[in-house]
Amino acid sequence: MKTHDKERLVEQTVTYTLEMDGQLYVIENVPARVNAETGEQLFAPETVSRLQQIVRGQAKPVRVIETPVYDFAA
Numbered sequence: 001m002k003t004h005d006k007e008r009l010v011e012q013t014v015t016y017t018l019e020m021d022g023q024l025y026v027i028e029n030v031p032a033r034v035n036a037e038t039g040e041q042l043f044a045p046e047t048v049s050r051l052q053q054i055v056r057g058q059a060k061p062v063r064v065i066e067t068p069v070y071d072f073a074a
Contacts, residue, residue, distance in 0.1 A: 009033040014041055016051060024067055025055050 016030045030051065033042045043051070 008036045009042065010036050016041075018051075018055060020055065026065065027051060027054055028062075 011031070011033055013029045014032045014034065016027045016032075018025045018027075030043070031047055034040070035042075
């Protein structure tokens with residue numbers, strides 16, 4: 001892991017999740033710069049482009065998980 005002292009960002013891989021059209025997508029091992037204090041994840045433009053390609057593409061996922069969904073207000 002590489003730290004950018006001035007910005008307090010750490011380069012690491014993260015798990016990115018996205019809900020779109022009622023479908024949950026989980027993409028593992030995504031390169032990101034993470035703020036060590038807040039946990040905010042920052043992605044390079046080329047990473048965002050690749051994430052969009054993965055979600056919109058027809059590639060077969062490496063695995064499929066079952067995810068329970070709860071309603072906080074229930």
